Amino acid sequence: MVGLIHTIGKKVSYDDKIADLKRRSFKYVPDRFFREMNAIADVTGQPRELIYQINFLHELFHCSGVAACGKATVDGNVRLGRILDYMRDLGIYAYAGLFVLIPTETLDGRPLNKWISVSYAGSVGSVTCMNEKGLAIGEKGGGGERKWDGLPMSFLMRRMMEECSTVEEAIALMKSVPLTCDYYYTLSDAGNNIAGVVAKSQSEQPVYVIRPNEDYPDWMPNGASLPKKFEDVVYLSGPGERIETLAERIDAAYGKIDAQTVIEMMKRPVCKTTNLHNAVFESVTRDFYFADAGRKVLAADAPYYKGNITEFLEFYQKNK
Secondary structure: OHHHHHHHHHOOOHHHHHHHHHHHHHHHOOHHHHHHHHHHHHHHOOOHHHHHHHHHHHHOOOOEEEEEOHHHEOOOOOEEEEEEEOOHHHOHHHHEEEEEEOOOOEEOOEEOOOEEEEEEOOOOOOOEEEEOOOOEEEEEEOOOOOOOOOEOHHHHHHHHHHHOOOHHHHHHHHHHOOEOOEEEEEEEOOOOOEEEEEEEOOOOOOEEEEOOOOOOOOOOHHHOOOOOOOOOEEEEOOOOHHHHHHHHHHHHHOOOEOHHHHHHHOOOOOOOOOEEEEEEEEOOOOEEEEEEOOOOOOHHHOOOEEEEHHHHHHHHHHHO
16 A cells, blocks of 8 residues: 555655665665564565565655753653654554564674564564663654665664664764665663754765754755754754744743653644654653554554563563
8 A cells, every 4th residue: 555655646666666775775784684574574474575665665755853851851861752753544553563672693792782662563673762771762754765875764773772872872873884865863861861863865964963952954954943942952843833833842841841741742733644653762761651543543642651661671581
């Protein structure tokens, strides 16, 4: 269904685009990701190419994010809110799940981090996630379609989850690999560090870091800028009413921000009518909250579920 709608709307074959994307980004994707995709295909009896399409489609469809800590929050601890506005009407919510990932492989002799992903069946990458060390990440898509000679975004986020423990380590990883398309990231970690990142593939400055109280770079498309800057806050959203409202809500809640405040911040019009899932991560305590859309309800208006990654991992360790 996704491929058909994309083909009709863009007047370009979805299958051809996926094939071109996979060919150009193949060498940048770790082998362990392909082994996992192949295993999913084999155990479910689905064609491997279908599983590849599920995992590469993030690059074709291009949400909002906010991270606050210190003086902005009720107790000084960081909260990261993430909105995914993404094709809700296609029914992807029927395949939603919370995935707990416990890698068994090592990288350069050290174990990979365990992590959670708010995601969908068949996807081995991630767009909304936190690891056992407290590193949490959300993303917002931009332009740059067909800039595919690099590591696709959802696989980059998985690498950051498995290989990094802090915001600075994640930024260093972004700078070390060729990127695809244009993306915007919000990051937080257990040390109460936060950052926003503008990542533009094939540019003179592919990774631009936004710290609290800082604005977008002056070379942003259409002169985009933040309505207001805040100490101990980074945020990003679509232009116009969405980012204006988000800034107003941050201002009104400043100094009192907790998980429930962030949940309220992410409601319409900050989220769009395509709102597929939302999440709030508390990097210090490892608590998280997430909500998925339904046929008649946006994720922002759906019930939120609470979990704790440390407790989840202890449960799996005891019951494996």
